[in-house]
Amino acid sequence: MTGLQVQLRSASPIRLEAEFDCGAGELVALVGPSGSGKTSMLRAIAGLWTPADVQGHIRVAGQAWLDTAAGVQLSPQARRAGLVFQHYALFPHMSAHANVALAAGAGWSADDVQALLARLGLATLSARRPSQLSGGQQQRVALARALVRVMPAPTASRPDSAGSGPQDVPGVLLLDEPFSAVDAPTRQTLYRELAALRQTVSVPMVLVTHDLAEARRLADRVVIVDAGQTLQTGEPARVFASPRNARVAELVGIQNHFEGRFFKDQPGWGRLRWTDLPTCAPAIDLRVIDKNKIEDGTPVTWVLNGEQVDVLADGQAAPASDDGANPQGTRLRCRLVEVLSLGEISLCTLSPVGLPGQAITLNLTTRLLRRLNVEAGGWVQLLIAPAALHIMPVRASS
Amino acid sequence: MDWSALHVSLTLAVLTTLALLPVGLALARWLAVTGWAGRPVVEALLLLPLLLPPTVIGFYFLVAFGQGSAVGAWLAASGIRLVFTLEGLLWVSVLVNLPFMVQPIQRAFAAVPNSLREAAWVSGLSTWQTFWRIELPLAWPGLLAGMALTVAHTLGEFGVVLMVGGNIEGETRTLSVSLYDKVQGMDLQSAHVMALALVGVSLLALSLVLAFDRVGPLGRALQER
Numbered sequence: 128m129t130g131l132q133v134q135l136r137s138a139s140p141i142r143l144e145a146e147f148d149c150g151a152g153e154l155v156a157l158v159g160p161s162g163s164g165k166t167s168m169l170r171a172i173a174g175l176w177t178p179a180d181v182q183g184h185i186r187v188a189g190q191a192w193l194d195t196a197a198g199v200q201l202s203p204q205a206r207r208a209g210l211v212f213q214h215y216a217l218f219p220h221m222s223a224h225a226n227v228a229l230a231a232g233a234g235w236s237a238d239d240v241q242a243l244l245a246r247l248g249l250a251t252l253s254a255r256r257p258s259q260l261s262g263g264q265q266q267r268v269a270l271a272r273a274l275v276r277v278m279p280a281p282t283a284s285r286p287d288s289a290g291s292g293p294q295d296v297p298g299v300l301l302l303d304e305p306f307s308a309v310d311a312p313t314r315q316t317l318y319r320e321l322a323a324l325r326q327t328v329s330v331p332m333v334l335v336t337h338d339l340a341e342a343r344r345l346a347d348r349v350v351i352v353d354a355g356q357t358l359q360t361g362e363p364a365r366v367f368a369s370p371r372n373a374r375v376a377e378l379v380g381i382q383n384h385f386e387g388r389f390f391k392d393q394p395g396w397g398r399l400r401w402t403d404l405p406t407c408a409p410a411i412d413l414r415v416i417d418k419n420k421i422e423d424g425t426p427v428t429w430v431l432n433g434e435q436v437d438v439l440a441d442g443q444a445a446p447a448s449d450d451g452a453n454p455q456g457t458r459l460r461c462r463l464v465e466v467l468s469l470g471e472i473s474l475c476t477l478s479p480v481g482l483p484g485q486a487i488t489l490n491l492t493t494r495l496l497r498r499l500n501v502e503a504g505g506w507v508q509l510l511i512a513p514a515a516l517h518i519m520p521v522r523a524s525s
Numbered sequence: 526m527d528w529s530a531l532h533v534s535l536t537l538a539v540l541t542t543l544a545l546l547p548v549g550l551a552l553a554r555w556l557a558v559t560g561w562a563g564r565p566v567v568e569a570l571l572l573l574p575l576l577l578p579p580t581v582i583g584f585y586f587l588v589a590f591g592q593g594s595a596v597g598a599w600l601a602a603s604g605i606r607l608v609f610t611l612e613g614l615l616w617v618s619v620l621v622n623l624p625f626m627v628q629p630i631q632r633a634f635a636a637v638p639n640s641l642r643e644a645a646w647v648s649g650l651s652t653w654q655t656f657w658r659i660e661l662p663l664a665w666p667g668l669l670a671g672m673a674l675t676v677a678h679t680l681g682e683f684g685v686v687l688m689v690g691g692n693i694e695g696e697t698r699t700l701s702v703s704l705y706d707k708v709q710g711m712d713l714q715s716a717h718v719m720a721l722a723l724v725g726v727s728l729l730a731l732s733l734v735l736a737f738d739r740v741g742p743l744g745r746a747l748q749e750r
Contacts, residue, residue, distance in 0.1 A: 175643050203646040216644035220662045229658070230648035272648065 131299050131331040132186045135171060135193075137178040142355040143167065149299075149331035149348075151188070156334045156342035156363075159352035159378065165335045166213075168352070169301050172333065173210050174203035187331070188297035207298040209273030209330075211305045215265045217257040223268045224253040230272045234280025242281070243271050247320070263313035266305060267320075273300060277330045300332040306341060318345060339380055343367065351375050372519050373428040382488045383431040389415075389518055391423040399429060399516060407482050413457045416513050421520065428519045433489045435515035440499045441506040459509045461487065466503045468493060477507070526718050529695045530703035537611065537699060538679040541618040542626075542672050548619070549626035549671060554660070556627070557634035572628075574621040583688025586617050607689075614690040614697055618679055625674040629734070633667020634660060670734040677730030681723060 130150040137143040145168050149155040157165040170176035172185055174192065177200065185193040192201045209230075217226050228240045244253045247267040257265050277298025306314045322345070325332070336342050342349045343363040351358045351366060358378070359371040370376040376384050388400040390412075397417035400410050403426070421427060441460065461477040464486070473496055477487045487509070501507055552571070556564060574582060590597045590607045600607060607613030637660050645655040683701040690697030692706070700719055707716040 173643075173647050175647070203643070204649050204651060206647070207649075208647055210644070210647045212640050212644060214640065216638065216640035218641060218644070218659055229645075229650070232649065272644075276648065 129188050131172070131333070132184070133168070133172060135168070135181055135183040135185070137181040139180060140178065141167065143171075143178065143181070144356045145171075145183075145352075147350045147357050147360050149333055151331055152325065152329035153347045154325060154332040154334060154345060155360075156336055156346035156349045157352050157357075158336060158339060158342045158349050160337060163352045164355035165337075165352040166303055167355070168357075169210075169303055169333060169335050172206075172299060173208040173301055174201060174206045175210075187299055190297060207276055208301055209276035209298060210301045211266075211269045211273045211303060213304045214308060215257070215269040217265055217268055217272075219257055222254050222256060223249060223260065223264075223271075226257070226268055227271045227275055231275040232280065235275060236281075239281045240271075240275065243274065243278075244268075247271055261313075262309045263317060266309060266313075266317060270305070270324075273302075274324075274328065278328060298330050300328070300330050302332065302334040304335055304337070306336075307338075321345060339367075351378055353378055368432075369517055370430070370519065373521070376428070376430050376519070381430050381432075383433060385429055385431070385485065386521070387427055387429055389421050389423070389425050389427045391417055397421075399427070399518060401479075401482055402485060404484070406484065409481070411459075411479075411481055413511060413516060414513055415516050415518065421518060426521050428521050430517040430519070431487065431511065432515045432517065433487075435512055436489065437510040437512075438489070438491060438495060438499065439508040439510060440501070441508060443508065456510045456512045459511060461507055461509055463501055463503055463505050463507055466496065477509070479509075526715065526722075527698075527700070527703040527707075530698050530700045530719075531722070533611070533695065533698060534680050534700040537614060537618060538676045540615050541622055541679045542675045544615065545619050545622055545626045545675055546668075546672065549623065549630055550668070552623075553627045553630035553667075553671075554634050554656070556631045557637075572624050575624050579621065579682065579684030580688055582617065582621055583685045586613075586620075586685075586689050609689075609691045609693060609697060611690070611696055614686060617685055617689045618682065621682065621685055622675045622678055625678050626671040629670035629674065630664065630667045633664035633670075637663050673730040673733040677727045680726055 130148055130153065132148045133145055135143055135145040141164055143164060145164075147155065147157075157168060159165045167176055171178075171181075172192070177193070181193075182195050183193070184191060184195070187206075191197065191199045192206050193199060217223075218229070221229065223244060224237070224240055227244060228235070228237065231240055241250070241253055244250060247270065249264065249267055249271070252260060252264060257268065260268065277300050306317055309317065318341075334342070334346060346363060348361060349363050349366050350360045351370075353374060359366055359375050366375070367379050367381075370379055370381060373384055385402060387402050390398045390400065392398050392414075395417055397415045398412040399415045400412050401407065402410075437456075460480045462480070463475060464478050465476040467474040471493055472490050473493050475489050475491050475496075477489065479485060479487065496502070499507060556568060587608060588594060590600065590613065592598065592601060592608070597608070605612070607616060641659055641663075642655055645659045646652075650658065680699075681701060682699070683705070686697065686699050686702055687705075690699075690702075692698050692702055698706075700723060704716055704719040704723070707713070707719065
């Protein structure tokens with residue numbers, strides 16, 4: 128078994144229900160708001176935080192770092208976790224080289240450490256103290272210090288100990304919001320370097336971030352964390368396109384989620400009632416694809432993906448018959464309530480006819496608004512394709 | 526100048542500092558990191574010598590270790606006398622100097638961010654190695670400050686010395702007690718010399734404390750040796 132497996136459960140001091148894994152060479156991002164427990168999970172892997180009542184296990188390449196059933200709990204020193212702290216936590220009284228050499232085990236000579244620093248672009252800076260380095264440079268020193276814990280030692284140790292020496296203990300690279308304290312251009316550079324690094328280091332990598340764009344850009348898979356719980360795991364594009372429930376949709380920043388009801392229609396098709404609210408009678412139904420996952424008449428949370436909605440001028444005929452792409456789309460007349468211009472993009476709030484209180488938010492190009500010749504207070508039509516709708520069961524607990 | 530008194534004062538200052546350093550270091554490091562609920566009580570007890578008149582401490586010391594007490598009688602039977610001797614003076618001096626040694630060291634250890642300890646642990650350093658290689662080098666200026674304050678305060682101590690040590694030449698007569706004698710005897714010339722010497726030493730010690738303060742350039746130079 129390669130990679131990292133985490134399964135943790137605890138009730139205090141914070142509720143924790145974590146379950147995810149990370150393959151060797153894979154980068155998994157724990158994403159969630161501040162205080163969601165993602166950093167606690169990272170610290171639990173490193174052995175820096177272990178709740179008294181914790182149940183579960185942390186395994187790396189089959190070796191148990193924590194296994195409450197078997198009574199195993201390794202110290203942070205024995206775990207071989209390379210951890211990059213949020214504010215780097217470099218030792219201020221030591222040079223960059225000494226910071227890294229301190230964490231390097233047997234098999235790392237001073238020259239090896241220097242070579243690693245050189246690889247991270249710190250060749251001429253290795254004698255400097257952290258206070259003499261920029262934020263981005265400090266971040267690289269912190270990364271080097273974490274890497275020496277998890278990379279195979281460059282100098283081959285005793286040949287007879289192959290496969291069993293302490294150098295062969297599997298490692299995990301843990302990154303706690305490593306890019307939050309540097310400026311934007313430096314961050315872009317560091318992103319590229321991390322991507323390059325992944326070509327050569329094949330340990331599981333866990334990144335904690337509250338930045339969705341960062342997670343989307345760097346991670347092979349994301350784990351959505353909220354209130355100490357891992358809610359959904361999957362490839363970024365998949366999680367962002369099909370959030371498992373309303374809370375995930377909210378956390379990944381999807382606007383336009385509504386509470387409605389699903390009905391089965393002719394085979395393969397269903398009807399999505401926009402809302403059950405009595406103020407919105409008569410009901411407005413949208414045509415959706417039936418994936419046979421939801422029972423007829425079930426209350427659902429649903430999401431309208433603004434990128435797949437066409438905006439037409441009021442009274443304009445649908446172009447559907449021409450391109451034939453979305454012949455089954457639903458047409459909805461909306462009043463443009465508010466337009467916030469953000470340069471090329473305008474953030475528009477729309478109020479659909481017959482659906483009081485149900486606002487839709489769309490990011491429209493300012494060019495499109497000009498072409499439609501419409502401004503706040505005006506009217507437009509939305510053409511909502513079935514593919515723009517994502518339906519989720521309502522969560523059991525509110 | 527009363528050279529014998531200067532000798533007694535310096536001996537007492539050096540011995541007090543040396544005896545107090547390990548005790549103060551252990552106490553300060555423990556107080557800096559402990560989450561124990563009784564910590565404020567321990568801190569208050571340690572700070573008490575700052576507020577109490579030295580005569581109170583001297584009085585209780587005499588009550589506890591004088592000939593009239595059980596402990597004092599037992600010590601006397603073992604051939605140990607703590608009242609009116611340099612040994613006794615050393616004990617009480619260690620006691621009253623606790624806050625001067627512990628406070629700066631405790632603050633220095635508390636100023637070491639916990640993330641540095643954790644970074645050391647995940648780098649493979651044991652708690653003991655973390656103490657020697659990370660915490661102590663960073664808290665070093667606090668140790669120097671504690672030592673300088675202890676020396677200066679011991680040289681200037683008067684009330685406790687008179688209560689516990691009395692005024693025995695070459696044994697317990699310190700510079701500050703001798704100065705009192707000279708003033709009583711109207712020898713203002715000698716009094717001036719000794720007063721000036723005490724002012725000089727105290728000023729030097731305080732300057733050292735401030736120079737080795739964490740934020741000062743000297744303190745930083747020490748940390749980054």
